[in-house]
Amino acid sequence: MKDYSKYGIMTKATHAGQGVDEDTGAIRRSIIMANSFKLPDDLSQLDWSGSVGNVYTRNGAPNERWLEEKVKVLHEAEDCVVLASGVAALHALFFTVLKSGDHAIISDNCYAAVYRQFTELFPDKFGIEGTLVDTSDPQNIKDAVRPNTKLVHIETPGNPSLKITDIQAAADIAHEAGAILTVDNTFASPIDQLPLKYGADVVVESLTKYINGSGDSLGGAVVGPKELLDKLRYEAQVNVGGVISPFAAWLILRGAATLPLRMKYVNDSSQKIAEWLEGYPGTRFVWYPGLPSTPNHEVAKKQMTGYGGVISFGIKGTVQQHFDFVAKLKLITSAVSLGHDETLILYLSPEDERNYLYPEPHKEGFYRFAIGLEDTEDIIEDLRQAFEQVGL
Numbered sequence: 001m002k003d004y005s006k007y008g009i010m011t012k013a014t015h016a017g018q019g020v021d022e023d024t025g026a027i028r029r030s031i032i033m034a035n036s037f038k039l040p041d042d043l044s045q046l047d048w049s050g051s052v053g054n055v056y057t058r059n060g061a062p063n064e065r066w067l068e069e070k071v072k073v074l075h076e077a078e079d080c081v082v083l084a085s086g087v088a089a090l091h092a093l094f095f096t097v098l099k100s101g102d103h104a105i106i107s108d109n110c111y112a113a114v115y116r117q118f119t120e121l122f123p124d125k126f127g128i129e130g131t132l133v134d135t136s137d138p139q140n141i142k143d144a145v146r147p148n149t150k151l152v153h154i155e156t157p158g159n160p161s162l163k164i165t166d167i168q169a170a171a172d173i174a175h176e177a178g179a180i181l182t183v184d185n186t187f188a189s190p191i192d193q194l195p196l197k198y199g200a201d202v203v204v205e206s207l208t209k210y211i212n213g214s215g216d217s218l219g220g221a222v223v224g225p226k227e228l229l230d231k232l233r234y235e236a237q238v239n240v241g242g243v244i245s246p247f248a249a250w251l252i253l254r255g256a257a258t259l260p261l262r263m264k265y266v267n268d269s270s271q272k273i274a275e276w277l278e279g280y281p282g283t284r285f286v287w288y289p290g291l292p293s294t295p296n297h298e299v300a301k302k303q304m305t306g307y308g309g310v311i312s313f314g315i316k317g318t319v320q321q322h323f324d325f326v327a328k329l330k331l332i333t334s335a336v337s338l339g340h341d342e343t344l345i346l347y348l349s350p351e352d353e354r355n356y357l358y359p360e361p362h363k364e365g366f367y368r369f370a371i372g373l374e375d376t377e378d379i380i381e382d383l384r385q386a387f388e389q390v391g392l
């Protein structure tokens, strides 16, 4: 692998993982859909459960490895494993690090599947305990530490409220307790935040979101030290099998080349939209890491180089008005996910299963609003006309 450390982020995103095909001279990567590869004549040295070389696609394959190289370079990390989805990556990580009898501390505002893994699946099936805490105050992490705590997992900015956690403070507490700190970096992407620089041991990205950028594939990455990721390849990739399809890896590799450019635009547009929403009389609250009024803005300023494209906000209306507001939007689409080219909005009503964990302003219901690549003014105009149509 080339040494990319002297290059800037645009060069890294363009070149890492790319190369010339030796058979054809093509300057783009091929999609290698083979599930099996020709074996060497002498099989005595072959590690059937290893991930070195091309044996069988579940063990590791060319499109997966090219994408791993790009994500690793973007995170300035030692190693990366790419899997079928962000959740597959999170599960593979937890499955590799934890065993029965262990305890983990988790951000209370974390991705829904992680919430369920630690409130239902891991405790019920494997005897692994998870404590959900408001990690935006490091003292809560400290107070939750037990002698058997092996993992602290944070999401910052947290989905869906946009709670900010201090990565360095969480890392210090985890390390003092003999645990590792893992960070879900999906809302920031490696362009806006590099958690490994702030003491995190491992980073997870849902590649489905900003890194792909077009909303047309699923993927997830675990980024961190080679020793741990070799264990993860063996235990959770080869033997559990949540591998990425070569086509999805190819799409995400292609999308990732424009990641820095897209994030630059999305950061700028989201800041303007968040400021407009904050100044609009029909909103009840707006949280965006780039707004000085958002809790822990100073922490975000310290550890982020851009504030991402997700805003959470509530309007001064009934639950029905919240639904009506979405129905009146003309450009903005009601859908889950984020990091697409188009702007998406998702209403989380007070009935949401995790409502009891949300910060005070979010408990009455709110929107998770994921800004896309449209003109900023067009998005603001769409919001304005929807507000007017619901009488706000």
Ligand SMILES: Cc1ncc(COP(=O)(O)O)c(C=O)c1O
Binding pocket: 085, 086, 087, 088, 111, 155, 159, 184, 186, 187, 206, 207, 208, 209, 218, 219, 220, 337, 338
């Ligand atoms: C913060 C975060 N982590 C993980 C995931 C899961 O990613 P995937 O849908 O690729 O499994 C998501 C999906 O929305 C997410 O927002």
